[in-house]
Amino acid sequence: MSSAASALRTLPHYLEPGLLLVFVGYNPAIYSAEAGHYYARGGNAFWRQLSASGLVGRNVGPEDDARLTAEAGIGFVDLCCRPTVRASELSRAEIVEGSIRLLGELLEHQPRFAVFSGRGIYQLFGRHALGLAAGDLAARAYGEQPERIGETVPFVIPSSSGLASKWHRERLALLQSLARLAGRAGAAS
8 A cells, every 4th residue: 555545534434323325335435535525536427326316306416425414314434444546455354344343333323225336345244244155145136135234224236436337327227216215206306
């Protein structure tokens, strides 16, 4: 890890009791950590698709991440806190520690949905925090998962990274499905 990367602060966790949902990412990208906002890079489809999903009532962008807890009941956390260029730079120890920390945070705050932004994130979390078998997790479809984290429903969507552009249509459909599950269908402007 470069000294510049190690000197970066992480992003705050926007997680509190009573949230409708919390988006769970792998870890902050260096670009996002420097900007101080989740999903800050322009090529990331996250904010465009959140705006179009029906989960919020207006167009939103990275600068809205802190406001959405009060405005729409939406929070943000990461599995691991250390900013990196790629998630593959995270150590196994960081992933295990982050999974256990995240489980504690979700149990404490109990959002209605925990939305994992990538199948790989949920597979790591499921193995290290929930004790699920890797083989069982590998065959899972996107969407609602059968486990519960207290009362929280895990929900998995494809990553919104520009590298995952082939999943944009499916991700938007899953976010719209989540809006219907959450009783927010038709909220998009």
